[in-house]
Amino acid sequence: MPELPEVETLKRDLKKVKGKKIKSVKVNWPKMVLPLTVKSFTQNLKGQKILNIKRRAKVLIFELSNERYLMVHLKMTGQLIFDPKKGKMVVGGHPQKGGTQDLPNKYTHVIINFTDGTTLYFNDLRKFGWMRLVNKDYVDELSNGLGVEPLTKSFTFDNFTNFVKRFPNRRVKQFLLDQTIIAGLGNIYVDESCYGAKIKPTRRVGSLTKKETKDLFKCIPEVLKLSIANKGTSFSNYIQLDGKEGRMIKFLKVYNKKGQKCQRCGAEIKKIKLNGRGTHFCAKCQK
Ligand SMILES: [Zn+2]
Numbered sequence: 526m527p528e529l530p531e532v533e534t535l536k537r538d539l540k541k542v543k544g545k546k547i548k549s550v551k552v553n554w555p556k557m558v559l560p561l562t563v564k565s566f567t568q569n570l571k572g573q574k575i576l577n578i579k580r581r582a583k584v585l586i587f588e589l590s591n592e593r594y595l596m597v598h599l600k601m602t603g604q605l606i607f608d609p610k611k612g613k614m615v616v617g618g619h620p621q622k623g624g625t626q627d628l629p630n631k632y633t634h635v636i637i638n639f640t641d642g643t644t645l646y647f648n649d650l651r652k653f654g655w656m657r658l659v660n661k662d663y664v665d666e667l668s669n670g671l672g673v674e675p676l677t678k679s680f681t682f683d684n685f686t687n688f689v690k691r692f693p694n695r696r697v698k699q700f701l702l703d704q705t706i707i708a709g710l711g712n713i714y715v716d717e718s719c720y721g722a723k724i725k726p727t728r729r730v731g732s733l734t735k736k737e738t739k740d741l742f743k744c745i746p747e748v749l750k751l752s753i754a755n756k757g758t759s760f761s762n763y764i765q766l767d768g769k770e771g772r773m774i775k776f777l778k779v780y781n782k783k784g785q786k787c788q789r790c791g792a793e794i795k796k797i798k799l800n801g802r803g804t805h806f807c808a809k810c811q812k
Contacts, residue, residue, distance in 0.1 A: 527599050527618045528583060529675070529709030530752035531759075531771065535605060535617030536580045542587075542607060545639040546574045554634035557647070558656050569593065569658055570637070582671050582708035586664060594664050596657045597647070603654030604632075606646040620759045621650050671708040675745050680707070685742045693731025697741070698799050700730045707745070713758055713780045716805045718744045720779045725811045726804050727797075751776055779805040 527535070550567040552558055558566040574590040585605075587595040597605065604618040606625055616625055621632065628646050629636055635647035635656055647656060657663075673679050688706050701707060701715040710718070719726045721744035724737055733741070752758060752773040758780075759771035778788055782805060783796035792809035 526583075526601050526711055527603070527757070528711035528714055529580075530714070530749055530773065531618065531757035532580050532583050532585060532599070532709075533753050534757045534771070535615075536578050536585055538615045538617055539578055539585075539605070539607060541609065541615070542575050542639075542643075542645060543578060544575065545641060545643065547571055548638045548640045550638070551636040552634070553629075553636075554652060557634050557649070557652065557654065558658070561658055566656075566658055570595065581664075581668050582674070582704060583711070584667070592661065594659050594661070596659060596664065596667070598655050600649075600651075600653035600655070602650040604648040606648060608644045608646070610642050610644075619650075621648070671704055672706040673708065675707050675709065676749055680746065682739065682742050686738060689730050689733060689738055693729065695730050696726065696799065697724055697728050697730055697733070698726035698802065698804055701745075702800075702802070709749075710745070712802055712804075713777070714745075714748050714752065716780045717748045717778060719806060720811060721748055723811050725808075726806055727799060779807065781805070 547570050550570045552563045552566060555563045561569070569591070573593070575587050576590055577588040579586045579588065583598065585597040587597070589595060599605070599618040602619045602621060604616065604621060606628065607615040608628060609615070614625060630648070632648040632650055633646050634649055634652065637645040639645070647654070673684060692700055697719060698715055701710050701718065702712070716726065718741060722737060722740035724733065724741055755772035755776060757771035758773040758777065779794050782794040785794050786792070787794055787807040787810060790807060790810040792807050794805055795808050796803055796805050798804065
């Protein structure tokens with residue numbers, strides 16, 4: 526699932542969509558645009574200009590000229606592809622084999638055509654992703670239900686410590702995955718942050734020392750920034766059509782490294798299931 530760095534990367538890559546006017550919209554999978562009907566969704570988008578593109582947690586928010594907002598959640602396998610007609614396509618989200626070939630293809634569920642002949646495709650293999658056309662209140666409501674953005678000034682050691690105190694019995698992994706505490710972290714970056722802080726993801730939050738809490742607090746934005754600088758993580762068996770593979774994969778220390786040697790201590794990286802999620806760590810140097 527695309528996490529904060531991948532969605533942030535996509536948001537930045539999609540800045541060329543800003544200012545474009547929507548000519549027409551086609552929906553091949555009506556469930557994806559619920560609760561609106563296809564007719565209402567397409568009619569309300571037609572003629573609108575994209576004023577801005579923002580991100581909140583893992584959600585992309587396109588601000589439209591009619592004071593409405595198109596929210597996009599890629600979920601497990603969603604992918605946005607912008608075809609500029611000339612030049613490189615922008616591809617973001619979950620890379621999938623054949624996803625960018627012969628567009629629109631069998632994975633394409635929503636097509637947004639702009640007046641200048643360019644196109645935005647929403648592809649999704651498993652169809653858990655969604656597009657919602659909403660008003661400002663809805664965006665605010667969604668935002669209020671989400672936790673702090675870890676790359677903003679609101680993410681302070683004080684508020685992080687307060688959360689730690691509030692949920693002492695949770696395991697670190699479960700605590701960091703909770704979107705109502707810190708927004709945007711998923712499996713990859715939680716495992717990597719725990720490795721960076723030398724903390725086992727299975728630990729109870731209440732057992733962290735002040736130093737460990739501080740280390741963890743520092744590692745989260747560090748890992749996310751490193752990933753954004755490398756355009757996120759994508760796995761090499763899915764080469765994207767534009768050849769732009771997320772390079773963060775080269776910097777991962779534990780995620781997807783089961784059986785490999787820890788770069789820090791040489792012990793073997795373990796993988797366990799924790800609350801149903803694959804969890805990677807070094808049993809020796811993560812305490
Ligand atoms: Zn180690």
